[in-house]
Amino acid sequence: xxxxxxxxxxxxxxxxxxxxxxxxxxxxxxxxxxxxxxxxxxxxxxxxxxxxxxxxxxxxxxxxxxxxxxxxxxxxxxxxxxxxxxxxxxxxxxxxxxxxxxxxxxxxxxxxxxx
Amino acid sequence: xxxxxxxxxxxxxxxxxxxxxxxxxxxxxxxxxxxxxxxxxxxxxxxxxxxxxxxxxxxxxxxxxxxxxxxxxxxxxxxxxxxxxxxxxxxxxxxxxxxxxxxxxxxxxxxxxxxxxxxxxxxxxxxxxxxxxxxxxxxxxxxxxxxxxxxxxxxxxxxxxxxxxxxxxxxxxxxxxxxxxxxxxxxxxxxxxxxxxxxxxxxxxxxxxxxxxxxxxxxxxxxxxxxxxxxxxxxxxxxxxxxxxxxxxxxxxxxxxxxxxxxxxxxxxxxxxxxxxxxxxxxxxxxxxxxxxxxxxxxxxxxxxxxxxxxxxxxxxxxxxxxxxxxxxxxxxxxxxxxxxxxxxxxxxxxxxxxxxxxxxxxxxxxxxxxxxxxxxxxxxxxxxxxxxxxxxxxxxxxxxxxxxxxxxxxxxxxxx
Numbered sequence: 001x002x003x004x005x006x007x008x009x010x011x012x013x014x015x016x017x018x019x020x021x022x023x024x025x026x027x028x029x030x031x032x033x034x035x036x037x038x039x040x041x042x043x044x045x046x047x048x049x050x051x052x053x054x055x056x057x058x059x060x061x062x063x064x065x066x067x068x069x070x071x072x073x074x075x076x077x078x079x080x081x082x083x084x085x086x087x088x089x090x091x092x093x094x095x096x097x098x099x100x101x102x103x104x105x106x107x108x109x110x111x112x113x114x115x
Numbered sequence: 116x117x118x119x120x121x122x123x124x125x126x127x128x129x130x131x132x133x134x135x136x137x138x139x140x141x142x143x144x145x146x147x148x149x150x151x152x153x154x155x156x157x158x159x160x161x162x163x164x165x166x167x168x169x170x171x172x173x174x175x176x177x178x179x180x181x182x183x184x185x186x187x188x189x190x191x192x193x194x195x196x197x198x199x200x201x202x203x204x205x206x207x208x209x210x211x212x213x214x215x216x217x218x219x220x221x222x223x224x225x226x227x228x229x230x231x232x233x234x235x236x237x238x239x240x241x242x243x244x245x246x247x248x249x250x251x252x253x254x255x256x257x258x259x260x261x262x263x264x265x266x267x268x269x270x271x272x273x274x275x276x277x278x279x280x281x282x283x284x285x286x287x288x289x290x291x292x293x294x295x296x297x298x299x300x301x302x303x304x305x306x307x308x309x310x311x312x313x314x315x316x317x318x319x320x321x322x323x324x325x326x327x328x329x330x331x332x333x334x335x336x337x338x339x340x341x342x343x344x345x346x347x348x349x350x351x352x353x354x355x356x357x358x359x360x361x362x363x364x365x366x367x368x369x370x371x372x373x374x375x376x377x378x379x380x381x382x383x384x385x386x387x388x389x390x391x392x393x394x395x396x397x398x399x400x401x402x403x404x405x406x407x408x409x410x411x412x413x414x415x416x417x418x419x420x421x422x423x424x425x426x427x428x429x430x431x432x433x434x435x436x437x438x439x440x441x442x443x444x445x446x447x448x449x450x451x452x453x454x455x456x457x458x459x460x461x462x463x464x465x466x467x468x469x470x471x472x473x474x475x476x477x478x479x480x481x482x483x484x485x486x487x488x489x490x491x492x493x494x495x496x497x498x499x500x501x502x503x504x505x506x507x508x509x510x511x512x513x514x515x516x517x518x519x520x521x522x523x524x525x526x527x528x529x530x531x532x
Contacts, residue, residue, distance in 0.1 A: 001279045087281035088231055089289060110279055 002042060002084050002111040003091040008075040009104035011049050018049035018078075022101055029099035030079075037083065037094070044081035075104060082111075119170055121157050128171035129247045130223070131216050132178060137226070138219035140182050141282045143244060143272050149185060153178035175216045220245065221335040222284055227271075228297040229280045236271035237296070238304035243268055245331075246324045256307055256321040294336070298345055298404065301329055305349055322353055326381075333388060340401070343392035344408035347385045351411035354381035359512070366516040370424040370455075374417045382415045403439040406432055426455035443469065447479050450487075459490040478507045482517060494524050 014023045027046065034041055050069040057064050069076060081098070085091050088108070095106040119127075129150070136146035153174045167173040227241040239257060242248045248256075254264040274280070285293040305325045326349050333346040358372035389412050392405050401409070410432045413425045433449035446469060454462035466484050474480040485500030501521035509517060 003279075087283070088229075088279045089281050089283070089285060091279070092231075093286075093289065108278075110277060 001087060001091075002082065002113070003088075004109050004111060005044075005081040005083060005091065005095050005098060006077055006107040006109070007079045007081075007098060007100070007104065008107065009078045009100055009102070010074060011076050011078055013102055014049070017051070026099060026101050033097060033099055036097070037081070040083050040085055040094070042082040042084050044079070046079035047077060050076045078104075120166065121154065121161055121170070124157075124170040124174060125154060125247075128174070128216070130220055130245055131218060132171065132175045133244060133247075134219040134223035135175065135216050136178055136182055137244075138217070138222050138282050139179075140186065143226070143275060145182055145185055146178075147244070149178040149181040150174070152181040171216060220331065222282055224297055224332065224335070225285060225293055226275060226280060226282055228293075228300040229275065230292070230296045231278055231280055232271050232274055233267075234303070236267045237300040238307075239264060239267055240271045241300055241328070242304060242324065246328055248321070248324060252321065294339065294341070297332065298341055301325065301332065301345060301349075305329075305352070322356070325349060326353055337391075338395055340392040340396040341404045343388045343395060344402075344405045347388035347392060347408040348404070348411050350381045350385035350388065351408070351415050354378040354385060354415065364512055364515055365519060366512040368516075369414055370426075371420075374415075374419055374422075377415065385415060386412065401435075403436055406436045406439070410436075424455070426452050430456050443474055443477060443480065447483050451483060454487060454490070459487045463487040463491060476507060478504050478509055481507070482513075485517075486520070489520065489524055497521075497524060 011018055014020060014026075030046065034044070053067075053069040055066045055068065055070050057066060057070075081094075083091065083094060085094065088110075091108050095108055098106055132153075133146045133150050136149055137143050140146060156177055157170075157174060161167070161170075224241065224245055227244055228237045232240065239253050242253050242256075243250070250261055250264055250268070254261045257264065305322070307321075326346075329342075329346040329349045333342045336342045354377050355369070355372060357378060358374075358376035359367060361367050385408075389405075389408050392408065393401075396402070396405050410429055413428045413432065417425060430449065430452035433445065433452055436445050437449060446465075450462045450465050453465065463484070466480075466487060469480065471480075481500050481504035485497050485504060488494075488497035488500055498521060501517055504517055505514060505521070508514075
């Protein structure tokens with residue numbers, strides 16, 4: 001089954017523009033993790049900060065463009081992995097190993113097509 | 116050639132058959148529906164042809180076939196092809212060599228109690244699928260409407276299927292976490308039955324099912340001290356049910372319960388489980404559950420009200436438990452024991468060290484505090500604490516007990532209270 005692992009962290013801890021030494025350190029950890037995933041990794045990427053986000057909203061058929069993410073929350077989507085594993089337990093085991101800079105959460109969602 | 120009845124077979128082997136089907140086809144709905152179909156066919160055929168010699172194997176075989184047919188129908192429906200007619204199994208086929216039913220009940224318990232399933236649904240799903248309780252029975256036990264329960268069950272089964280919850284016994288690295296989810300499911304479900312101190316009505320049967328489930332788990336993972344201690348705890352708690360409420364419907368605190376009213380055979384079973392738990396725990400640090408069960412064991416070792424209550428041992432065990440689990444419930448229980456050993460003044464001192472603000476809505480906090488203030492002859496404060504406890508809506512037997520204590524005291528100090 002294919003799952004998307006969505007990484008939610010408070011991007012403020014990386015400093016303005018989501019750059020700096022803390023991010024560099026975390027990126028290196030993600031590289032290690034990706035290597036460990038091997039063939040189970042279908043895809044994935046880190047995302048720039050929400051200050052770079054643009055939202056296209058559709059309401060009653062009309063599309064409007066907004067600055068910023070869809071919802072203001074304490075933790076923001078900061079990156080994702082797309083993995084192919086046998087079941088949820090395998091996905092949970094990998095989600096637990098995803099490197100984080102501090103507190104955060106990983107949302108695990110099966111892909112519609114992967115069912 | 117008449118074997119056991121359908122009712123008895125379903126009661127004894129229903130879970131096993133459903134578990135085997137679910138594990139094989141990885142689909143709870145399919146397993147339940149196929150089993151129901153097999154039962155319906157048995158109800159039709161057995162009275163006519165006589166009960167089969169191996170009724171469980173008969174049901175398993177027919178349910179297996181029904182599952183395969185249902186899967187085939189699903190597939191053809193997906194392909195928009197006409198449905199194939201369902202072949203009726205011949206009598207010979209059904210009588211032929213009995214297939215052995217693999218024991219997949221542990222897998223099924225792990226599926227129903229998976230941490231990815233909503234906490235409030237896990238117990239209900241386990242009772243439905245593993246204990247084979249009816250929707251009506253579970254709804255009554257949980258005090259929710261049948262449509263609400265059905266919705267929860269449907270959502271839980273949907274989540275299991277959609278999220279890819281494995282129908283496997285978890286791997287060693289996830290073993291403890293997953294077993295813990297099973298334990299807490301059983302604890303939550305039993306607490307529901309235990310809340311009703313009188314144990315009248317549907318709860319008595321329900322509690323019996325919970326005991327059976329804890330015993331089943333202990334049988335399936337016989338080397339886990341926590342599983343054995345959990346079974347011990349449920350048996351001890353259930354054994355004391357006859358003494359928990361007096362004739363006028365008022366709660367009786369543990370130390371005032373007449374041990375002669377306790378159900379001895381259940382206590383003996385509890386002792387057997389707890390002794391095995393201690394043996395399994397070996398020399399390692401006992402887990403909180405083993406210690407908790409040991410507290411129950413200490414109480415249940417009391418033979419009559421003439422024997423002194425084992426407060427010192429209980430206090431020592433709570434001290435040990437506190438090292439593992441420092442929360443308000445453990446602290447308050449420890450304080451109750453401390454009051455008996457070191458006096459109410461010392462105990463109250465410890466109550467006042469707790470964070471009153473975070474415990475404002477915690478009934479035991481007010482109840483314990485009220486009792487200590489009463490014993491220290493501070494009636495006005497005690498009255499206020501009893502009122503705070505009563506305002507939190509305790510169930511009937513406990514409310515009656517709190518009311519009696521408050522009112523007896525109020526008589527002495529009227530008109531203050």
